[in-house]
Amino acid sequence: MNTSNTFVAHSSIGSTNQTNKAIVIGSGFGGLAVALRLLSDGWNVELLERHGDLGGRARVFHLDGVAFDAGPTVITAPFLFEELFERFGERLEQHVTLLPVEPFYRMDYADGSHFDYKSDIDDTIAEIERLAPGTSGAYKDFLAATEKMYQRGFIDLAEQPFTKVTDMLKVLPDLVRLRADKSLYTFVSRFFDDERLRRAFSVPSLLVGGHPFHTSSLYGLIHALERRGGVWYPKGGTGALVTALADLFQRHGGTIHTGQEVTALRVGYGRVTGVEVNGDKHHETDIVVSNADPLHVYEKWLPMGHWGRLLNGFRRRMKQSMGLVVVYFLTNRCYKELNHHTIVFGDTFKEILDTIFDDHDVPEDLSLYLHRPSATDPEMAPTGGDAFYVLAPVPNLQGCQDWETLEPKLTQNILLTLQQRLMPDLFEQLGVTHTVSPRYFHEALSSPFGSAFSIAPTLTQSAGFRYHNRSPHYQNLYFVGAGTHPGAGVPGVVSSAGVVEKLVKEDYAFGPRTFTSPQGKTTAL
Incomplete structure (x- = not known):
């Protein structure tokens, strides 16, 4: 995949009305999926990504030259991705090899028992x-x-x-x-x-x-x-699927700009007219689809007015998902005895979760999720060694913890729990480590509270009670991603792209509409 700041490809599919321009902000699975859907519907689509790499929560980290999935570890609804390739006359399996994960998960309990x-x-x-x-x-x-x-x-x-x-x-x-x-x-x-x-x-x-x-x-x-x-694992990691989707988008006329820090959305007459990036560049557009958290968009990029600010206050009071501490690490030996996924339960269950979600505190009794991709794809580990990531649910930034101090302490506690439960020689074999906390989700992924999955999936925050996929404030502003309907997780965020596509088709059923301002200027709606 081209790694320059601007990715350009020319379409072999029918012509596109150049006034039908869509800008997609963010290259997570939701952003890539909606960009592909709109492209297949005849829109001229540009995708803007803040970072130098693609994927959002599904980015790839590297330690000592070894690639790590930063976020999602498996694909559970491959048909959602197959559909995206089929729209362009291609097949997913021509570009990505999905390997079956077996068992799906191992559950490891504090009493020494396990369940596969x-x-x-x-x-x-x-x-x-x-x-x-x-x-x-x-x-x-x-x-x-x-x-x-x-x-x-x-x-x-x-x-x-x-x-x-x-x-x-x-x-x-x-x-x-x-x-x-x-x-x-x-x-x-x-x-x-x-x-x-x-x-x-x-x-x-x-x-x-x-x-x-x-x-x-x-x-x-x-x-x-x-x-x-x-439950499937893409050969080469979930990052390989991100690359395949980006390449598909570029092959058929999509343009990707990396290093694009969105600083504002320009508005006029109840619509978004363009996107400002890096404080000085302006992209005009007919519609905007954001893969960034809606609350971040409303608070940081838009002039909301009095009632909009009141509504943002309500949005800030919505129940958030938990935060995560994720430790990526290498070992000097291969742990063939460990499965692809192991969920390590603590002594308690509800008590741990109540401490995290309700008290916004860090529990002493940790539960962990261990990901060993080499169990399914041996090439994801260095020669003679192994590669892992382990995550622990923790409070999001509403807990007001000092994460600069807490990160190294929790890293040590997490690794110690792994040594006690699954890997007795871990500290003898441990290589390079890298840890991210809710600070990363807030600073790098624009999560207002450092929440790993945006708002929590309670009944009163499901379907129409989640962030709407079309903004109630600006009718040509749409949202995909974890905070929107239908919800978080790879199937949810990819499905949110289908919701937006339906809304765009409803709104633009007869092609771009026009609006004439009092000054006589005509613009597309």
């Missing part, structure tokens, strides 16, 4: 029976219930725009029937009495930034999504 959540349903049932004899029969009932949630919550609603109160009223009866008012943990507990299984099947809410005891049970659809689509 496997790709084969019968194997998973056998694991449940091994862990908690006599309880495996409930799994198929659990799976059937998550399938109903998947059909309504993902198939029917994931790419359905929610911009009006009536949009929510239409789906409320279904949400009531599915008992979406109950928490995911409560939902899982209907089927399993064993606390270890309850943790195993409710912990996925943390993968989208939600407290399992507060997150709507509707997010049980994640389990059905994994069952239907599988």
